[in-house]
Amino acid sequence: MKQRVLSILRESIAQELVLEKPRDRSFGHYATPIAFSLAKELRKSPMVIADELASSFGKDDAFSAVEAVKGYLNFRLSEKFLDEYATWALSDPKRFARADREGKILLEFVSANPTGPLHIGHARGAVYGDTLLRLGRHLGYDITAEYYVNDAGNQMDLLGLSLQLEAMSSLLKMSVEYPEKYYRGEYLKELAIEAKSEFGVEIFTDQDRTLELASWAKDRVMEIIIKDLADLNIHFDTFVSEASMYEKWDEVVAKLKDGAYKSDGKLWLCSTTHGDEKDRVIVREDGRATYLAGDIIYHHEKFMRGYDSYINIWGADHHGYMARVKSAISHLGFDANALEIELSQMVSLLKDGEPYKMSKRAGNVILMSDIVQEIGSDALRFIFASKKSDTALEFDVETLKKQDSSNPIYYINYAHARIQTLLSKSDMKPEEIVATPLVDLNEDADALLFEALLLPEVIEDAFDSRAVQKLPEYLKSLSARLHKFYYDHRIIGSVDEARYLKLLMVVALALHTGLELLGIEAKDRM
RNA sequence: GCGCCCGUGGCUCAACUGGAUAGAGUAUCGGACUUCGGAUCCGACGGUUAUAGGUUCGAAUCCUAUCGGGCGCACCA
Numbered sequence: 001m002k003q004r005v006l007s008i009l010r011e012s013i014a015q016e017l018v019l020e021k022p023r024d025r026s027f028g029h030y031a032t033p034i035a036f037s038l039a040k041e042l043r044k045s046p047m048v049i050a051d052e053l054a055s056s057f058g059k060d061d062a063f064s065a066v067e068a069v070k071g072y073l074n075f076r077l078s079e080k081f082l083d084e085y086a087t088w089a090l091s092d093p094k095r096f097a098r099a100d101r102e103g104k105i106l107l108e109f110v111s112a113n114p115t116g117p118l119h120i121g122h123a124r125g126a127v128y129g130d131t132l133l134r135l136g137r138h139l140g141y142d143i144t145a146e147y148y149v150n151d152a153g154n155q156m157d158l159l160g161l162s163l164q165l166e167a168m169s170s171l172l173k174m175s176v177e178y179p180e181k182y183y184r185g186e187y188l189k190e191l192a193i194e195a196k197s198e199f200g201v202e203i204f205t206d207q208d209r210t211l212e213l214a215s216w217a218k219d220r221v222m223e224i225i226i227k228d229l230a231d232l233n234i235h236f237d238t239f240v241s242e243a244s245m246y247e248k249w250d251e252v253v254a255k256l257k258d259g260a261y262k263s264d265g266k267l268w269l270c271s272t273t274h275g276d277e278k279d280r281v282i283v284r285e286d287g288r289a290t291y292l293a294g295d296i297i298y299h300h301e302k303f304m305r306g307y308d309s310y311i312n313i314w315g316a317d318h319h320g321y322m323a324r325v326k327s328a329i330s331h332l333g334f335d336a337n338a339l340e341i342e343l344s345q346m347v348s349l350l351k352d353g354e355p356y357k358m359s360k361r362a363g364n365v366i367l368m369s370d371i372v373q374e375i376g377s378d379a380l381r382f383i384f385a386s387k388k389s390d391t392a393l394e395f396d397v398e399t400l401k402k403q404d405s406s407n408p409i410y411y412i413n414y415a416h417a418r419i420q421t422l423l424s425k426s427d428m429k430p431e432e433i434v435a436t437p438l439v440d441l442n443e444d445a446d447a448l449l450f451e452a453l454l455l456p457e458v459i460e461d462a463f464d465s466r467a468v469q470k471l472p473e474y475l476k477s478l479s480a481r482l483h484k485f486y487y488d489h490r491i492i493g494s495v496d497e498a499r500y501l502k503l504l505m506v507v508a509l510a511l512h513t514g515l516e517l518l519g520i521e522a523k524d525r526m
Numbered sequence: 527g528c529g530c531c532c533g534u535g536g537c538u539c540a541a542c543u544g545g546a547u548a549g550a551g552u553a554u555c556g557g558a559c560u561u562c563g564g565a566u567c568c569g570a571c572g573g574u575u576a577u578a579g580g581u582u583c584g585a586a587u588c589c590u591a592u593c594g595g596g597c598g599c600a601c602c603a
Contacts, residue, residue: 020542023549033545036583046583071583072546113603155603181602242603266601277529281601291603319530320598345531346596353537387539390531392596395538399552404565406552414565422562461542473540476550487558487567494562526565 028074046071097456101140109313127384160214167192167204185363259331274327350396386472415479436498
């Protein structure tokens with residue numbers, strides 16, 4: 001809708017302009033502060049310019065009024081314009097709010113180590129990534145969702161060892177001495193039992209079989225992770241194994257050219273040339289590659305696959321890692337700007353105002369699956385999607401269990417369900433309703449209709465600015481308007497029944513589409 | 527010490543990326559059901575946007591400094 005308005009305005013004004021929503025709806029549907037920016041070059045006051053521009057608008061099908069107020073240029077859309085758009089949307093709901101953006105994007109997110117189940121911090125990045133994925137795809141982008149599996153390095157030994165220790169302790173009832181660093185948690189106990197029937201108990205005490213056990217455990221953990229993600233409605237297209245990267249090592253090192261150098265018997269990445277604070281070791285003295293080496297090959301491989309852009313979503317604790325990865329990409333001869341790294345900040349949980357207790361059972365972390373079980377996937381997705389991802393977030397699980405307006409997901413679903421109820425109570429057929437023109441609407445109905453039709457631009461804005469929280473904000477606001485409208489206006493049996501129902505169908509469509517993009521299914525009944 | 531992120535009513539968060547009177551929810555107080563789902567709605571209270579300067583028609587947003595918080599600062603992944 002905004003695009004259509006913009007293209008009309010570009011013709012009339014012949015100038016790029018910003019179109020925004022006025023703070024007060026009485027000003028109109030859209031507004032532009034263009035007169036302010038023109039003031040300098042035209043050497044005239046913004047008010048005068050705005051007046052001139054306003055009067056230059058002739059009769060146009062799209063606008064019912066164009067007014068200049070305090071330097072702003074305000075536009076009121078015509079009912080004809082809004083009705084056509086609404087009818088178009090209802091005629092093919094799946095098409096609503098879609099766009100025809102082009103471009104292949106590789107979106108890498110979660111990529112948690114396969115050494116244990118996902119915890120709550122992972123969930124935020126997972127929800128953020130998946131929401132971007134849904135938004136981007138809706139807009140037409142060809143996006144691949146990828147998970148990078150860190151199945152190499154010390155942590156694999158550690159996983160094998162941790163499992164052996166767990167088994168020795170809980171299955172073999174041996175007394176074991178735990179090293180300083182090892183993994184713990186209920187999942188290891190379960191894996192130990194499985195491993196016992198798979199391999200027999202000998203594997204737990206055989207130091208030569210640690211890696212064999214680790215390799216098996218890693219696959220099992222990935223299965224757990226994939227299942228936990230599926231419970232959140234998150235699915236990946238590709239999983240790339242770190243261990244499989246190293247066969248390309250020689251080829252990639254050669255491409256680094258003078259981006260890498262030998263010193264002290266180690267191989268270093270010359271990352272200081274691209275803003276890193278110091279150069280980084282990529283191959284140790286004993287010939288073992290560091291984690292960064294794997295990441296360099298991985299990103300080389302990503303870029304070789306030829307996407308238009310790359311988005312990585314990392315936990316904020318990895319921010320120090322950005323410079324070296326970008327540096328490596330530059331040294332490999334690729335455009336580091338094509339890689340965009342979004343950080344998702346820390347999460348802390350409360351329960352009844354107190355810090356959420358980490359369970360010993362889970363290994364002193366808050367498991368994502370526990371929270372999903374406690375508050376449900378919808379509530380978790382909604383709360384994470386509603387907050388800017390780059391701000392630390394604190395929330396109370398108890399408020400998300402409530403079934404009233406304090407819980408936004410219930411509030412929105414209730415709005416949607418109310419509409420479905422009305423539609424089922426009416427004797428009118430859907431085709432009749434859609435065929436009714438939306439004319440002579442009162443102020444409330446007009447405002448509600450306009451807001452519902454705003455969804456497409458909210459989606460574009462949310463994706464383009466990587467600010468997914470704009471969608472939940474919008475849905476809350478639309479729901480509030482719907483509830484108020486419902487309260488103020490009788491629908492079934494009124495003379496306006498047909499018009500109002502059509503209006504509500506548009507609202508339901510916007511709510512349904514919006515929720516779907518958040519990975520939440522709109523409820524028809526509560 | 528250095529780097530990144532952040533600081534908005536008591537609390538949890540928004541603010542169209544520099545635009546009109548900084549908005550929601552929650553908490554507190556007070557109202558609205560013989561009416562389509564009250565799981566709702568309407569009021570009131572509550573902010574010098576951490577502080578101090580600067581940039582301009584215009585700043586929560588940009589710049590500088592200070593204070594406060596989180597996270598990093600591995601040849602671990």
